[in-house]
Amino acid sequence: MKIMIMGAGAVGGYFGARLAASGEDVTFIARGAHLDAMRTNGLRIESPNGDLTVPVKATDDPAEAGTADLILFLVKLYDTDIGIEAIRPAVGEHTVVASFQNGVSAREALTAAFGARRTAGGTAYIAADVREPGVIRHSAAFARLVFGPYEDTDRAPLDAFAKAMEKAGASYELVDDISRRVWEKFVFLSAFSAITSLTRLPIGPILADPLSRELFTDAISESLAVAKVHEPTVSQDLIEANLNMVSNASPRMRSSMLDDLTRGKRLELPFLSGKVVELGAAAGIPTPVHRAAYAALSPWRDGPPSIP
Structure with missing residues (x-):
């Protein structure tokens, strides 16, 4: 099958490289120095699951790749609209676009652009970053994609993608409850992002301090209350499970x-804590922790604020 990775950063780069190494037809959409390095030297994966360097097809123009069977949509949430317009030439009658983005807003945007039959959902579980252009550093043994159809999605490309992941030896789960999975990840990620960013700390010191641990727990609780309004099947045990x-x-x-x-980059803040605050206000659910996180981090949302 023809697979397009729209947004070939750490997540797309890792899984795309594994698929390409197994012989799948994968096109990576990237830009800047990362694209140049991929074109010149291929894509290198440094991983506890085995290092890998693979020659790849990479471009900054999805139209060059032709029609894809499946597009893994991995752009930052603030680039969703730009990414949608960019991939339009690659979306054919039987293409499915599966969002593996953070947050919960992608489904609505992709459905509006391409229709419900061409829209699928997914979540990624991996600890990885772009160590340098053309090099993905995978820092933990786990690396898993969970994906599945919504009610009206054409399932055939997802079934084919599951077979491709199997062939590549990559961990995956094809599920029938992807809406629940997306919302459950949002519950964790919105809280995790808020508290680690507020404290400028990894999770260890946060859990070790009783006050910051309680703050993290409260943030999960707020996200969960909001999520239950929109996806009632979300597990009530998420607080304990996430801790x-x-x-x-x-x-x-x-x-x-x-x-x-x-790193001084733009933040997905409006789509995480900002979304919890927005949805909470609409449902009459108090979200004081996320409101504080959103307000405190807001000066940084477009990068470091200028100080006269």
Whole structure:
């Protein structure tokens, strides 16, 4: 099958490289120095699951790649509209676009652009970053994609993608409840991003301090209350499950939003804590922790604020 990785950063780069190495037809959409390095030297993966360097097809113009069977949509949330317009030439009658973005707003945007039959959902579970242009550093043994159809999605490309992941030896789960999975990840990620970014700390010191641990727990609770309004099947046990998960993770585990903050990049803040605040207000649910996080981090949302 023809697979397009729209937004070939850490997540798309890792899984796309594994697929390309197994012989799948993968096109990477990237830009700048990262694109130049991929074109010149291929894509290198440094991973506890095995290092890999693979020659890849890479471009900054999706139209060059032709029609794709499946597009893994991985752009930052603030680039969603730009990304949608960019991939239009690659979306054919039987193409499915699966968002693996953070947040919960992608489904509505993709459905409006391409229709419900061409829209699918997904979540990614991986600790990775772009160490340098053309090099993806995978820093933990786990790396898994969870994906699936919504009610009206054409399932055939997703079934084919599952077979491709199997062939590549990559961990995946094809599910029938992807809406629940997306909302459950949003509950964790919105809280995790808020508290790690507010404290400028990885999860270890946050959990070790009773006050910051309580703040993190309260942030999860707020996100969960909002999520239950929109997806009633979300598990009520998410608070305990998320605390158990991070307690067993590396104490150096940190959010991508904290990485963006420390590197002076634009933040996905409006789509995480900002979205919790927005949805909470609409449902009459108090969200004081996320409101404080949104307000405190807002000066940094477009990069470091200028100080006269």
